[in-house]
Amino acid sequence: MITADDASAARGGVKRPELIGLGALVGAGALLVAVGTRLLTGAFAIVAISLVFASILALVVVAVTGTPESRRRIAPYGLLKPGMLWLALFYLAPLFTLLRLSLSTLPSRFAVEAEFGPTLDNYITAFTDFRPQFERGFLYAAIATVLTITIGYPLAYVIAFRGGKYRILLLGLVVIPFFTSFLIRTIAWKSILADQGFVTDAIDTVRLTWLFDGLNIMQDGKLINTPAAVIFGLTYNFLPFMILPIYVSLEKIDERLVDAAKDLYSTSVSAFRKVVLPLSIPGVFAGTLLTFIPAAGDFINAEYLGTPNTTMIGNSIQDQFLVQNNVPLASSMSFVLMFIITVFVIIYSKFFGTEDLA
Amino acid sequence: MSVPSSTGGRIARIALNAYAGFALLYLFVPIIWIVVFSFNQPKGPYNTVWQRFTLENWADPFGDEALTNAFVESLKIAAISTVIATVLGSMIAIALARYRFRGSAGLNFFLVLPLTTPEIVLGSSLATLFLDWDITRGFGTVVIAHVMFQVSFVALTVRARVRGFDWTLEQAAQDLGASPLRTFWKVTFPLILPGILAAALLSFALSLDDFIITLFNAGSLVTFPLYINGAFARQFPPEVNVLASVILIVSVALMLGGTLWGARGRRKSAT
Numbered sequence: 001m002i003t004a005d006d007a008s009a010a011r012g013g014v015k016r017p018e019l020i021g022l023g024a025l026v027g028a029g030a031l032l033v034a035v036g037t038r039l040l041t042g043a044f045a046i047v048a049i050s051l052v053f054a055s056i057l058a059l060v061v062v063a064v065t066g067t068p069e070s071r072r073r074i075a076p077y078g079l080l081k082p083g084m085l086w087l088a089l090f091y092l093a094p095l096f097t098l099l100r101l102s103l104s105t106l107p108s109r110f111a112v113e114a115e116f117g118p119t120l121d122n123y124i125t126a127f128t129d130f131r132p133q134f135e136r137g138f139l140y141a142a143i144a145t146v147l148t149i150t151i152g153y154p155l156a157y158v159i160a161f162r163g164g165k166y167r168i169l170l171l172g173l174v175v176i177p178f179f180t181s182f183l184i185r186t187i188a189w190k191s192i193l194a195d196q197g198f199v200t201d202a203i204d205t206v207r208l209t210w211l212f213d214g215l216n217i218m219q220d221g222k223l224i225n226t227p228a229a230v231i232f233g234l235t236y237n238f239l240p241f242m243i244l245p246i247y248v249s250l251e252k253i254d255e256r257l258v259d260a261a262k263d264l265y266s267t268s269v270s271a272f273r274k275v276v277l278p279l280s281i282p283g284v285f286a287g288t289l290l291t292f293i294p295a296a297g298d299f300i301n302a303e304y305l306g307t308p309n310t311t312m313i314g315n316s317i318q319d320q321f322l323v324q325n326n327v328p329l330a331s332s333m334s335f336v337l338m339f340i341i342t343v344f345v346i347i348y349s350k351f352f353g354t355e356d357l358a
Numbered sequence: 359m360s361v362p363s364s365t366g367g368r369i370a371r372i373a374l375n376a377y378a379g380f381a382l383l384y385l386f387v388p389i390i391w392i393v394v395f396s397f398n399q400p401k402g403p404y405n406t407v408w409q410r411f412t413l414e415n416w417a418d419p420f421g422d423e424a425l426t427n428a429f430v431e432s433l434k435i436a437a438i439s440t441v442i443a444t445v446l447g448s449m450i451a452i453a454l455a456r457y458r459f460r461g462s463a464g465l466n467f468f469l470v471l472p473l474t475t476p477e478i479v480l481g482s483s484l485a486t487l488f489l490d491w492d493i494t495r496g497f498g499t500v501v502i503a504h505v506m507f508q509v510s511f512v513a514l515t516v517r518a519r520v521r522g523f524d525w526t527l528e529q530a531a532q533d534l535g536a537s538p539l540r541t542f543w544k545v546t547f548p549l550i551l552p553g554i555l556a557a558a559l560l561s562f563a564l565s566l567d568d569f570i571i572t573l574f575n576a577g578s579l580v581t582f583p584l585y586i587n588g589a590f591a592r593q594f595p596p597e598v599n600v601l602a603s604v605i606l607i608v609s610v611a612l613m614l615g616g617t618l619w620g621a622r623g624r625r626k627s628a629t
Contacts, residue, residue: 022461038490071538072457079453080465083446083509090506091472094483101486151381158378172613173382177389179609181567183583184602187594188388191395191406239385268367289474297476300569314478314570321482321574331486338479345474 017062017070021077024055028081029088036093037100056081095338102332114328122332130316130333137312138340140227140302141295144234148242148291149284151235156243156283157276160250171247178240186304189233193223193305225307233301238294242287249283250276285352293341313337389606396599403593415596419604422597428585429601435497435581436565439504444558446505447512452550454513455520472510480507481574488575495577503575504568508561515560519553552619559612566605 031048034040040048059078063071102122104114126134159170177185193199200223203209212218217228253276261271299314313333321330395405399412420426450469454462472480484503488495527549531541569583576584586598 018460022459025465026461036487068538073459076453076457076459076462079449083450083513084465084468086446086505086509087468087472090484090487090502091475091480094487095479097486097490098479098483101490151384154374155378155381158375162375168617170382172617174385175613176606176610177385179563179613180389180392180602180606181569181583181586183567183569183586184392184598185388187586187590188391192387192391194406236384236388268370293474293476297478298570299478314476317478317482318573321485327486327489330482334479334482337476341474341476 017066017073021059021074024058025077025081025084028052028055029085029092032085032089033093033096036089037096052085098331098334101328102335104328106326106328112325122329123336125329126333126336130313133311133313133316134336134340136227136310137296137314137337140231140234140310140312141292141298143231144238144295145242145288145292147231147235148239149287152239152242152287153246153280153284156246156250160247160253161255167251171244174240174243182237183300185237186233186300189229189236190224190304193229193232195222195224197223199223224305225310227306227310229305230302230310230312233305234295234298237298237301238291241290241294245286245290246280246283249280249286253279281352285348288348289345292344296341297337392599393603393606396596396603398596398599400596403595405594405596405599415600419597419600422595424580425582425585425589425595425597425601428580429582431497431579432566432582435500435504436562439501439508439565440558440562442501443505443508443512443561444554447509447557447561448516448550448554450509450513451516451520452546455517455523456525469510469513472507473514477507477568477570478574481571484571485574495575496579499575499577500572500579500581503571504565507568507571508564511561511564512554512557515557516550516553519556520550523550552616556616559616563609 028051031040031052035045035048038045059074059081062074063078066074100116101114103118103120104116105119105121106114155174159167159174163170191197200218200221203212203218203223204221209218209221212223213221217223217226219226223229257275257279258271261275262268266274296312297314297317299312299318302310302312302315314337317330317333317337320326320333395408396415397411397413398405399409399414400407401409415421453459454466454469481503484499484506485495488499493499523546527545528541531545532538536544567583569587572581572584573587580588582601586594589595
């Protein structure tokens with residue numbers, strides 16, 4: 001993008017400021033993680049933090065006294081540093097603390113301070129006692145993701161190709177509902193789907209209760225407190241995360257490509273299948289990740305729209321952490337959740353992978 | 359443009375449009391419920407069954423003191439965390455979009471990670487860190503948590519917006535003798551400002567609405583979503599609907615304003 005930089009790189013210009021910048025950034029991040037996880041304590045921690053400050057000071061010194069060339073080389077690292085260090089300390093370090101706690105045990109049921117084992121007991125409990133919650137969590141999230149595609153794709157398609165000058169307005173309409181609180185929207189659905197609410201009444205009036213019961217959407221004439229209600233809530237709440245990326249990928253498609261396919265006697269359906277669909281796969285890919293990942297860890301929908309028999313893994317983590325105060329067990333479940341999702345993302349990326357995640 | 363479509367094609371077209379229309383309507387069902395029930399006069403503590411129309415709730419939206427306090431806390435947290443995250447995130451975005459440098463691919467990947475980590479993992483892991491440090495969780499820890507998830511969000515949003523930015527403008531300004539600092543404030547900053555503001559607005563909304571991460575790091579602090587969740591066991595007052603509607607109206611107004619402003623900006627730069 002920046003030709004001046006490229007030119008000097010091609011000349012094999014001085015790379016030293018660049019290496020120092022990157023080294024100082026990664027080094028400072030690593031030191032902060034070490035201090036944050038209390039791997040370094042006491043005097044070592046003080047030395048580490050001083051080094052981090054020194055590396056920031058060095059950037060300032062180069063910025064003030066350096067040559068324009070070295071200044072330009074060092075600039076990106078200076079710009080990245082504060083935000084990246086924040087993430088190192090409050091995103092990366094916590095994951096290590098989580099891992100350590102998940103390998104610890106509480107000496108007694110009422111103990112607050114966990115003791116580091118290392119022990120795999122928590123993981124064994126997570127896989128045995130909480131297996132149904134894990135299975136439900138991933139199953140519900142997967143079904144909800146498929147539903148968001150079936151609802152969101154056609155909507156994104158119509159907005160992108162038939163929206164005309166109303167595109168931005170329609171896109172705004174998609175986003176607006178999500179400016180109200182997630183929690184209140186879910187409570188709204190709880191009330192809308194409630195027994196003797198207008199939805200159940202309407203189904204009752206047209207005498208289709210048997211059909212919904214048969215499809216397992218209703219249970220004994222109830223819509224609320226069923227697995228379907230939980231999945232429905234997840235679908236609703238994560239729908240825009242599917243629509244927006246699909247829209248972005250559809251909007252990029254040159255409509256003349258579709259016309260060209262039709263000029264070559266392709267039917268509308270095959271033009272869609274051979275031209276539009278393949279080009280929109282990156283959007284579906286991004287949308288799937290943005291929907292599936294938060295849905296798998298969600299517990300609000302299961303809490304408000306479900307029963308104790310429809311709890312997902314998120315409910316169990318929340319309960320163990322904040323109610324039962326069994327932080328080590330909750331940590332192991334969090335870690336397993338993250339691990340499974342990471343594996344899923346890696347496998348999924350291998351099949352549909354694109355660089356353009358964001 | 360394309361070949362005239364058959365009757366079947368026309369029907370398919372109408373069916374698809376209708377399907378999309380229903381999908382859009384579906385998105386609005388709970389919103390309509392929230393707004394309609396803000397005009398309800400409930401019998402008992404739960405505002406979930408329609409009784410009769412009233413304007414009373416709107417006359418005194420801050421009638422529920424605990425709810426109002428929680429709302430104010432949420433606004434304060436969102437304001438502080440958004441300012442911090444917007445500065446940090448925009449700096450990252452400029453670094454990634456403006457420069458080519460060693461390690462940018464790895465740092466880019468690291469930046470995406472928090473967004474692909476479930477909120478419950480972000481929330482619980484940060485809470486274990488604060489437990490480990492023996493820090494009492496409260497206002498400060500919630501701000502830290504919100505900045506953490508907002509930074510990546512702002513950085514990626516701003517980066518997407520400044521991707522098409524013509525960086526040779528900077529070169530031009532400097533060739534004309536402007537200092538790098540002056541170039542940034544006079545040329546670069548005004549041009550990327552709309553992108554930054556849009557990202558700030560969205561991340562403000564994310565903070566205001568955040569429930570899961572906040573729940574783990576709030577300690578005894580009560581934010582707007584936490585209050586609603588905690589109170590739901592006992593009550594669901596119509597003031598909740600009123601405040602939710604207010605948030606909705608303000609966001610829509612800001613969004614419309616932003617769109618119009620953006621359009622004006624584009625026209626101006628086009629001429």
